[in-house]
Amino acid sequence: MDIFIIGLMLASSVLGQPPAENKTCYQGNQKTAAECCPLPRMMEKSIADMCNSKYKALSPRVPPGVRKTEGSCVTQCIFTTIGGYNEKNNTLNIEAIRKAILTTTANAKAFLPLLNSSIDHCYPIISKDPQFLATPVSPIPEREGCSFLPPALMNCIKIDLFQNCPQKKWNNATECQRLNEKITTGCSFSSIVSG
Numbered sequence: 018m019d020i021f022i023i024g025l026m027l028a029s030s031v032l033g034q035p036p037a038e039n040k041t042c043y044q045g046n047q048k049t050a051a052e053c054c055p056l057p058r059m060m061e062k063s064i065a066d067m068c069n070s071k072y073k074a075l076s077p078r079v080p081p082g083v084r085k086t087e088g089s090c091v092t093q094c095i096f097t098t099i100g101g102y103n104e105k106n107n108t109l110n111i112e113a114i115r116k117a118i119l120t121t122t123a124n125a126k127a128f129l130p131l132l133n134s135s136i137d138h139c140y141p142i143i144s145k146d147p148q149f150l151a152t153p154v155s156p157i158p159e160r161e162g163c164s165f166l167p168p169a170l171m172n173c174i175k176i177d178l179f180q181n182c183p184q185k186k187w188n189n190a191t192e193c194q195r196l197n198e199k200i201t202t203g204c205s206f207s208s209i210v211s212g
């Protein structure tokens with residue numbers, strides 16, 4: 018096959034997938050998300066560690082601003098492990114996800130009143146969005162593409178919690194208000210994790 022045909026196939030295979038994120042989202046952060054509103058850990062550390070060690074080497078890093086052809090294999094692995102993702106039909110099981118999040122965050126008192134509403138806000142939006150339902154394409158032959166749905170749901174929940182941060186957890190510094198403005202313009206939660 019010549020390079021033109023391969024190029025065409027690659028271009029059409031990513032149709033409908035989420036667009037590349039605005040690269041400037043990652044630039045100019047003067048505080049980290051955790052310095053502004055420290056969110057509780059939402060998935061059990063032992064599961065996250067297991068999924069990280071299983072998929073880290075199999076997940077080439079995609080630089081900010083470059084379109085991803087798949088979601089996060091680590092997040093999909095976590096969701097599958099807790100029964101929150103069905104690999105057969107690319108669907109989320111929101112009650113299993115809720116149970117895992119509420120169990121892991123049981124001691125995060127300030128956030129308890131917010132978690133259900135963030136989950137209930139995000140699930141209907143994410144689970145029906147065609148860009149997250151698009152077929153993922155793996156950049157390497159050793160595994161299948163990983164779904165866009167699990168990381169999209171976590172992104173939405175973290176953004177919702179951050180934007181509704183309990184007052185006693187919120188650092189109202191100007192740099193933090195900047196991060197809030199950024200995610201209001203469509204930047205991902207990942208883009209404000211590092212300084």
Ligand SMILES: *[C@@H]1O[C@H](CO)[C@@H](O)[C@H](O)[C@H]1NC(C)=O
Pocket residue numbers: 103105106108
């Ligand atoms: C997807 O598969 C799961 C597990 O087999 C099943 O419980 C669920 O109802 C299915 N969802 C859809 C929309 O087909």
Ligand SMILES: *[C@@H]1O[C@H](CO)[C@@H](O)[C@H](O)[C@H]1NC(C)=O
Pocket residue numbers: 129130133
């Ligand atoms: C959150 O929802 C679950 C399941 O619907 C319920 O059992 C739990 O009491 C709710 N928690 C809060 C704080 O509203």
Ligand SMILES: *[C@@H]1O[C@H](CO)[C@@H](O)[C@H](O)[C@H]1NC(C)=O
Pocket residue numbers: 184189
């Ligand atoms: C945060 O600071 C801004 C001004 O910089 C002020 O308008 C706002 O009310 C403050 N919010 C809180 C929660 O203190």
Ligand SMILES: *[C@@H]1O[C@H](CO)[C@@H](O)[C@H](O)[C@H]1NC(C)=O
Pocket residue numbers: 039040041042198199202204
């Ligand atoms: C990219 O993101 C930055 C920061 O939020 C914003 O100021 C800018 O308008 C965005 N550009 C586009 C093309 O969306």
